[in-house]
Amino acid sequence: MRIGDLARIVGTSTRAVRHYHRIGLLPEPARESNGYRTYTLDDVVLLLRVRRLVALGMSLDEIGDVLDEDERGRDLDEVLAELDADLARQAEEIEERRRQLAELRRADPGRPLTERVGAIADRIADAYAGHSSAARMELAVMEVLTSVVPGAVETYEAAIDDPALVALSGDIAADFEALADAEPDDPRIAALVDRIVAASDRIHLAVPEEAGPARIAVEDVTAWFDAADWMSEAQRRCVLLMVQRLAEGRSA
Template sequence: MRIGELAEAVGVTTRTVRHYHHLGLLPEPERRANGYRDYSLRHAVTLARIRRLTELGLGLAEVRDVLADDAGKDLVEVLTELDEDLARQERAIRERRARLRELLDVEELPAEGPVSPELAALFARTAAELSDSPMAARDREVLALIETAASPEERERLLTVVGAVVASPEAVAHANEAYALLDALADAGPDDPRVETAARRLAECTPRELLPEAGVVDDDNSFLRALYADFAPAQAEAIRRTLRILAEGT
């Protein structure tokens, strides 16, 4: 058989056959006097076996191990590992589908989504309680970012702390005032006298529990540098002063 006939017989492409030659999975037959390779039935049997193994989900390195063991002892071991891996994937898929169902049960997904159902519910509450200012939207984006990178314990702590703020009418009022002050600083410089007022108001509604456990704010921290750079100069300065106020407890 020529390479095209072999490929057609097994249901693969000639490119696949050449790739398997290159990887050493399928031995190359000698060329005949006319320059064409002459494939035997044994080549077709081996190629068909490679196809079946790859369709089961084995990687080509695993296929090589199976083919190298004529007794087929490795095949049982490899297939067992594959079955265990598929079982793990099934569990992961079930968990992901469960999370999707929880998200779909939320009446309205936030623009920052997908986020956890708990944070989505919290955002739904803030939509009713807090003003729809640009700074409020940025705040939600940062919360979504922090939640994504947080450990389960840190995520629970974050939701508890922020949830307590939303549940407090006084804190909500301060937050709305802070957002309005920060929005007004969009075109201002960092030395604008309103910066200190905005920082003080923002500090009044920001729980100290959101600071690192050590309570120390490092302005050279790469995350904080990126955070400051994402805001207008006056807004960044207000946030910087807010963190300093919270850290110093002043």
């Protein structure tokens, strides 16, 4: 049996068979006097086992180990158990992604938010009613933070359940809106920043211990609004000072 016959029976390519030979996964078969490889039923069985393990997600190095005569029994069971556990984790992740997808399919097509984040957005919009610039900024920042910062969803939920903080946010939004016609050196900017920083002391972000390094830097947040033509220069300066002050407070 030639290499083309072997590949056809197993359902792979001659190129793959030759690669398995090169890496030592399949032993070189006997050759005829003309130099052609001659394969036997044992080669078919071995290649079928390789293909079956590849389909299960095992790497070629792992397959080489488990098919080695000296290590086959113990290592195969160990590797397959690890593979089964990995597949179980993937199944859980897929199920969670399907749950989130179902939420997004039920959401407003123009605002694909999960149910929890959508509820936060609705309540922020209510608190900032009549203050379009502040609402637009807050809603955009909230959507980003709840997507990439661990614990942000819970922090926002706790904040909007605090009536005093919601009322204070509405007052701050009104003051921010009033900066639409202000000059960049208007003293109201510094005063508003002071109020925002003071209000932030009421908010505590509970970051999980397993969370990795922060994905958002101060420069990221300020850059978001550098070219925001729907904000005045005074409002952009307010955002810049606010972010800088909050960052200094977090690092102190």
